[in-house]
Amino acid sequence: DGGITQSPKYLFRKEGQNVTLSCEQNLNHDAMYWYRQDPGQGLRLIYYSQIVNDFQKGDIAEGYSVSREKKESFPLTVTSAQKNPTAFYLCASSKSFDGIFFGPGTRLTVL
């Protein structure tokens, strides 16, 4: 079954701790993305990667870091520098102009 998996679905962390969100896809898509959703707002782009070992900042990259060592994987690290990390994080991938497909999301709560 092809798709995008994100784990865990819910994540709790203490303030000041770094945390890494997992995203894996078996769709053979070249491009992968991380978006963030806050209540009452649309999705905002954090980082994206068009090819392995390459990635670019999106609109709200501050306080986040990513890596793209494998085509299938695009983990996102939320660092202690991110001022307001509590949000719903969505990973996505795409291959063509046919569209972008989203994973189920991870809700991160910083206590």
Next chain:
Amino acid sequence: DQQVKQNSPSLSVQEGRISILNCDYTNSMFDYFLWYKKYPAEGPTFLISISSIKDKNEDGRFTVFLNKSAKHLSLHIVPSQPGDSAVYFCAASERGAGGTSYGKLTFGQGTILTVHP
């Protein structure tokens, strides 16, 4: 600077009637538009898209209309069903920018659609 706006936070419609969701954009470089449906705590699901070379695209009960001069698009759902109740997001991208920036989408704030039986 909100480049994509959905000015109606919510919409309530009776089952069987038409639902019309609206979206406005300001960036004239946007040339591809998409609508997504989202349930709470889930990822968005792609519904329908339209290229700027068209003014209408239809897929079953869903039709998207694009008015480039007004920088406005709308999603029509006919007939509306209770299962359509969800948050609907409009999104836009600059496919003409080249590269593989397919997923660099700018989203509106979303409209909560409620379809009553």
